[in-house]
Amino acid sequence: MPARTYEADVLIIGGGATGSGVMRDLALRGITCLLIDRKDLNAGASGGNHGLLHSGGRYATADAETAAECRREGDILKWLAPECIDDCGGLFVAVEGDDEEFAGAFPEHCRVAGIPCEPLTAAEAREREPDLPEAIMAAYAVPDATIDPFRIVLENVGHAQRLNDSAYLPHTEIEEFEISDGEIRKAVCRDRRSGERVEIRARQFVNASGAWAEKVARLAGCRDVSLLYSKGTLLISNTRVTNGVVNRLRLPDDGDILVPGGTVSLLGTSSVTVEDPDGIAPTIPEVDRILAEGAAMLPVLNETRFVRAFSGVRPLLKAAGSETDGRKANRGFALFDHEDQGLVNFATVAGGKFTTFRLMAEKMGDLIARRLGSAEPCRTAREPLPSGEALRWTEPGAAARDWFRRADPADMILCECEMVARSAVDTIIADAPGAEDHMSLKAIALRSRIGKGACQGAFCSMRVTSYLYDRGVYDSPDGLRLMRDFVKERYKGVRPVLWGAQMPQAELAEILHCGLAGMDLATDADGGDAK
Amino acid sequence: MKRGHRRIETQLAVIGTGIAGFAASIFALKRGLDVAQFGHSGAMAYTTGYLDLLGVHGQRIRQDPWAALDELRRDEPQHPMSKLSNPTIRTAFDGFTDALCDMGIGYTKAGEQNLSGLLPNGVAKPTLSVPKTMLPGIAAREAGARTLVLDFDGLQGFSAKAFEVNFAERWPALKSARLTFPDMENRQVFPEVLARSLENRATQEALAGLIRPLLNGAEYVGVPAILGMHAPDEIRARMEHAIGATLFEIPTIPPAVPGIRLRECFERAFPDMGVKLEPQLKVSNVEFGRSGATLFLHGPMEDLEIEASAVLLATGRFLSGGLKSDQHRLSEPLLDLPILQPDGRQEWFRHEYLDPRGHPINRLGIEVDSAFRPVMPDGDPVNERLFAAGAILAHQDWVRQRSGAGLAIATAYAATEAAAAMLA
Numbered sequence: 001m002p003a004r005t006y007e008a009d010v011l012i013i014g015g016g017a018t019g020s021g022v023m024r025d026l027a028l029r030g031i032t033c034l035l036i037d038r039k040d041l042n043a044g045a046s047g048g049n050h051g052l053l054h055s056g057g058r059y060a061t062a063d064a065e066t067a068a069e070c071r072r073e074g075d076i077l078k079w080l081a082p083e084c085i086d087d088c089g090g091l092f093v094a095v096e097g098d099d100e101e102f103a104g105a106f107p108e109h110c111r112v113a114g115i116p117c118e119p120l121t122a123a124e125a126r127e128r129e130p131d132l133p134e135a136i137m138a139a140y141a142v143p144d145a146t147i148d149p150f151r152i153v154l155e156n157v158g159h160a161q162r163l164n165d166s167a168y169l170p171h172t173e174i175e176e177f178e179i180s181d182g183e184i185r186k187a188v189c190r191d192r193r194s195g196e197r198v199e200i201r202a203r204q205f206v207n208a209s210g211a212w213a214e215k216v217a218r219l220a221g222c223r224d225v226s227l228l229y230s231k232g233t234l235l236i237s238n239t240r241v242t243n244g245v246v247n248r249l250r251l252p253d254d255g256d257i258l259v260p261g262g263t264v265s266l267l268g269t270s271s272v273t274v275e276d277p278d279g280i281a282p283t284i285p286e287v288d289r290i291l292a293e294g295a296a297m298l299p300v301l302n303e304t305r306f307v308r309a310f311s312g313v314r315p316l317l318k319a320a321g322s323e324t325d326g327r328k329a330n331r332g333f334a335l336f337d338h339e340d341q342g343l344v345n346f347a348t349v350a351g352g353k354f355t356t357f358r359l360m361a362e363k364m365g366d367l368i369a370r371r372l373g374s375a376e377p378c379r380t381a382r383e384p385l386p387s388g389e390a391l392r393w394t395e396p397g398a399a400a401r402d403w404f405r406r407a408d409p410a411d412m413i414l415c416e417c418e419m420v421a422r423s424a425v426d427t428i429i430a431d432a433p434g435a436e437d438h439m440s441l442k443a444i445a446l447r448s449r450i451g452k453g454a455c456q457g458a459f460c461s462m463r464v465t466s467y468l469y470d471r472g473v474y475d476s477p478d479g480l481r482l483m484r485d486f487v488k489e490r491y492k493g494v495r496p497v498l499w500g501a502q503m504p505q506a507e508l509a510e511i512l513h514c515g516l517a518g519m520d521l522a523t524d525a526d527g528g529d530a531k
Numbered sequence: 532m533k534r535g536h537r538r539i540e541t542q543l544a545v546i547g548t549g550i551a552g553f554a555a556s557i558f559a560l561k562r563g564l565d566v567a568q569f570g571h572s573g574a575m576a577y578t579t580g581y582l583d584l585l586g587v588h589g590q591r592i593r594q595d596p597w598a599a600l601d602e603l604r605r606d607e608p609q610h611p612m613s614k615l616s617n618p619t620i621r622t623a624f625d626g627f628t629d630a631l632c633d634m635g636i637g638y639t640k641a642g643e644q645n646l647s648g649l650l651p652n653g654v655a656k657p658t659l660s661v662p663k664t665m666l667p668g669i670a671a672r673e674a675g676a677r678t679l680v681l682d683f684d685g686l687q688g689f690s691a692k693a694f695e696v697n698f699a700e701r702w703p704a705l706k707s708a709r710l711t712f713p714d715m716e717n718r719q720v721f722p723e724v725l726a727r728s729l730e731n732r733a734t735q736e737a738l739a740g741l742i743r744p745l746l747n748g749a750e751y752v753g754v755p756a757i758l759g760m761h762a763p764d765e766i767r768a769r770m771e772h773a774i775g776a777t778l779f780e781i782p783t784i785p786p787a788v789p790g791i792r793l794r795e796c797f798e799r800a801f802p803d804m805g806v807k808l809e810p811q812l813k814v815s816n817v818e819f820g821r822s823g824a825t826l827f828l829h830g831p832m833e834d835l836e837i838e839a840s841a842v843l844l845a846t847g848r849f850l851s852g853g854l855k856s857d858q859h860r861l862s863e864p865l866l867d868l869p870i871l872q873p874d875g876r877q878e879w880f881r882h883e884y885l886d887p888r889g890h891p892i893n894r895l896g897i898e899v900d901s902a903f904r905p906v907m908p909d910g911d912p913v914n915e916r917l918f919a920a921g922a923i924l925a926h927q928d929w930v931r932q933r934s935g936a937g938l939a940i941a942t943a944y945a946a947t948e949a950a951a952a953m954l955a
Binding site: 281284288291409410412413414459462463465466467469470472474475476477479480484487488491492495498499500503504506507508510511512513514515516517518519520521522 | 577652653654655687688689690692693696709717782848852855857858859875877879882885893930933935
């Protein structure tokens with residue numbers, strides 16, 4: 001099989017916030033990029049977080065520099081991408097039994113980092129968040145906000161694609177670099193779906209692969225990137241629990257932050273050091289511990305219905321004293337130019353926070369532009385992010401609002417939990433980043449809320465699959481295999497929160513997926529085997 | 532307005548309005564028992580309409596369900612159907628399908644072999660008895676006959692194209708097309724609404740008129756299950772005549788017509804047959820006395836008290852409220868019956884969704900003795916007058932084993948027989 005070949009000024013490896021941010025940064029300087037990901041956008045930590053746009057309050061006590069960076073970057077994003085952000089505000093709350101000294105020092109730490117911090121009485125705090133318990137020891141308001149991590153990454157890629165010939169290739173995994181005379185000549189990749197060999201020539205190669213940055217750097221022979229992998233698990237509720245972000249005012253621990261996300265809330269976050277960033281999934285003990293801790297701060301969480309859990313891996317830079325505890329590791333980022341490793345056209349950016357992705361991209365953009373002889377300055381701190389018809393379906397509640405406004409009786413709802421209509425799927429298939437590629441149920445779900453509601457894909461997986469057959473997007477039994485893959489993957493996040501109100505949902509899902517769609521027998525001769 | 536209060540006396544009170552509950556009422560009537568039935572569940576709308584007996588055993592699709600039952604008795608002696616002989620199960624199954632035919636919903640009689648029932652995605656499943664409206668599709672596929680399968684604008688989750696594409700390799704003479712259902716342009720349509728509108732002869736003729744020009748030599752025409760709610764066999768025959776090809780139905784995603792048909796058929800026929808049926812009322816409490824039980828129900832206008840000499844519990848699993856769980860334990864909410872279960876939910880579900888062994892939680896439920904009486908952990912009956920049947924029973928996995936109807940019907944039969952013997 002002959003290899004597919006591509007050429008670009010810059011190859012960027014990793015379709016998360018940083019990689020997509022570098023893509024847009026460079027495209028704004030007139031540089032053409034090719035962005036690849038071995039899965040799809042936000043497959044790593046960029047999609048596996050709580051969507052908090054940090055005020056910096058969380059880091060004020062331990063890391064004033066990161067805290068100040070978060071505050072500055074948060075302000076820039078609130079200004080440039082308001083459509084991706086819910087400026088809901090946040091509270092830091094200490095409850096009975098929490099460390100009084102830690103709580104008392106908080107306002108001063110915030111002042112040093114330049115973070116506005118308003119002390120509240122217990123009554124004032126409960127007025128903002130009525131579900132807080134009676135016994136509040138201390139409460140402060142900070143300018144925390146939330147960000148839709150999927151939408152902003154779609155906007156980064158969408159904008160870059162419109163600026164020049166920059167392009168995005170999903171499911172393309174780097175296998176080796178061909179290096180001669182201190183330069184990478186080309187990247188040899190594999191299309192993970194077709195198995196095709198893909199060769200990419202570029203003048204500069206950017207490693208923005210997050211938790212996989214150490215592995216990718218090693219493929220280029222660089223041994224200077226050293227990461228600590230910290231697994232974090234979060235729970236998603238069926239409805240929004242609080243108005244704003246609620247943080248527990250104590251040393252970071254499991255279950256000490258609740259972040260709203262449109263019509264849902266996210267409770268987290270655990271921190272467990274793992275050996276390998278691949279193959280992680282939330283576990284039942286993690287979920288139970290996060291919930292028990294969270295309920296100490298917000299007792300209503302004991303009655304809350306959770307529909308899913310998920311895990312991400314924080315790629316943390318290794319530093320002295322951080323070998324065993326990810327919470328003590330530096331949350332800052334680092335840029336590696338790899339020149340001392342004997343390469344002049346390779347660079348890695350690693351560590352950092354979602355909130356600071358733009359700054360990370362700027363630093364990388366400056367390095368790459370300089371190497372390419374471009375004098376164009378970074379424009380991402382001033383240029384607003386343009387939205388687009390195909391990019392606005394990831395926000396919980398957005399599809400429902402749109403559908404009611406359109407009031408088109410022929411525009412059927414495909415996903416009833418999240419009210420995603422055919423028209424939304426149509427625009428995603430037509431225009432969303434990655435649409436040049438073959439769209440699947442999973443790819444559409446990533447670019448919308450499909451499968452993310454209470455039924456977790458029981459009905460919508462079948463409805464959307466039918467629709468994709470109707471549209472000719474699927475034209476073989478492969479469509480059924482992709483549906484199976486989708487529900488199998490959703491299940492990994494569903495399993496740890498299966499109790500109470502989710503049990504009937506799980507039973508119904510199995511009746512549909514096995515009884516009606518025969519997924520469990522699909523490899524049997526009579527079960528519609530899809531290879 | 533003052534709340535009403537009503538007292539009903541009956542020999543057997545059946546709690547639950549799924550297949551097991553309805554089957555129990557039918558068998559109790561046949562035994563000459565005075566029977567009343569209660570429940571509140573829409574779960575019937577989730578069935579395909581196929582009546583499975585045992586389609587999968589040893590993680591393999593089985594052609595011969597009777598031989599598979601013999602193996603089940605050997606491999607899973609605790610399985611509720613393992614307590615019954617093949618002749619008993621066949622008597623129960625035939626009794627149920629005969630009753631359905633008598634009530635106006637034609638079903639095929641259980642044969643020696645499973646049939647390959649067609650499913651909406653273009654796959655098939657092993658099942659034993661099918662609605663007569665669905666039988667020709669099975670024959671068409673086996674013969675590879677020239678067949679046209681249709682779907683409708685605005686009908687979700689049923690794609691004739693998907694059906695065609697997925698059967699294409701072994702059924703190349705299958706073609707698909709899309710129609711706009713008469714008077715249902717530019718809107719979402721639901722199978723139940725289409726079925727009710729097809730009760731009207733003018734709609735039947737209009738639809739047949741739309742189908743005829745598309746035939747192009749097709750001997751068979753497949754449509755989603757929408758051929759009327761009350762007399763599907765008559766509607767099928769009439770439309771077949773008008774179209775000039777053999778017509779068949781294919782199950783749809785729920786809420787689906789075949790199950791609604793069954794529920795409405797029971798609700799229509801039962802009062803005349805002498806069953807006191809309250810299909811919209813949930814039993815809120817049961818108290819056992821020395822000579823029977825008192826059931827308490829609270830309707831929107833009145834309170835009901837049922838004095839029953841025996842109680843048959845057929846409340847199903849989580850979907851219909853027969854079982855509940857919190858973060859750590861399963862429970863049976865109506866009578867707090869004991870459930871043998873592991874500590875904590877770690878063992879409930881396997882790590883892989885489609886693990887062919889099935890999820891252990893599906894095999895948790897109510898333990899019964901050989902007379903289908905729920906038992907205490909020591910093996911003694913909870914009460915001499917309490918019986919249980921259907922999916923609430925432990926040691927079965929009806930979804931994976933393709934045995935939902937068989938389990939419901941066979942255990943309802945056995946539990947009713949035991950109740951009748953106790954009452955005699």
